[in-house]
Amino acid sequence: MKKIDGSPPMDTVYKSALTALLYQLADDDFILAYRGSEWLGLAPHIEEDVAFSSISQDTMGHAAMFYQLLEELGEGNMDDLAHGRKAANRKNAVLLEMVNGPGHYLSEPRYDWAFAVVRNYFYIQAKKIRMESLKHSSYEPLANVAVKVNMELYYHLMHWKTWFVQLMQAGDDARKRMAAAIKRVFDDIEGVLTLGPQGSEMENLGLIENEEILKKKWKFVMKPIFDSVNLSLPENFGMKNGNGRNGRHTQDLDSALAILAEVYNSNPAVSW
DSSP: OOOBOSSSOOOHHHHHHHHHHHHHHHHHHHHHHHHHHTTTTTSSSHHHHHHHHHHHHHHHHHHHHHHHHHHHTTSOOHHHHHHSOOGGGOOOOHHHHSOSSSSBTTBOOOOOHHHHHHHHHHHHHHHHHHHHHHTTOSBHHHHHHHHHHHHHHHHHHHHHHHHHHHHHHHOHHHHHHHHHHHHHHHTTTHHHHOOGGGHHHHHHTTSSOOHHHHHHHHHHHHHHHHHHTTOOOOSOOOOTTOOGGGTOOOHHHHHHHHHHTHHHHHOTTSOO
């Protein structure tokens, strides 16, 4: 399919599908980067504190690149898109907005490291598959961004895969906690892998591959990892807590956005 460089006018169907996809990509990274930032000072050890912070910073940078593409398409200022939209207008997967665990960052945080490992590993693997597909997107500016993002994902993926395998092989309580986290993540992982109500248009317009292909690719790369830790890869995906691509979210997102937008709301006219 002939690529579109974004400079000439595009038809409304193409633009609608493109912006829907970009909001998914941007919102996914934005909220997960925030959840990652909440682990600052709470990670298992100092080296992990530095590594996780770096990954979260990269992820927020990726979100900024996708919001920048939306700004270039006339969707509004990228700061407004990141900080000024209500939860009902967000397109991120519900799995990514869920709190890290009980408690609050500043008051008795009892976060679940197993959940952090599984959620990040499964998401980054899905994200890499999407970026590989997007490198061939019919929208050239998006294809170019995908190439840049994909280069940083090798380290991210290796990091979380190492944690996943080590904790699964640790046995006893660690494996039990990981098994519980895997079940919890699988309850909502389909929300990450789905393309929402305009998925067919995205595929037909050459923006990204069919979501069923993306799911099969995710299962294909995950199965050997599950086999290596003597665990069966669950057959079914889920969206137990709602489909964020349709704007359906949990209270966790409302609370997160309220915190994220505190500084922005003090003076939205300032460039943050």
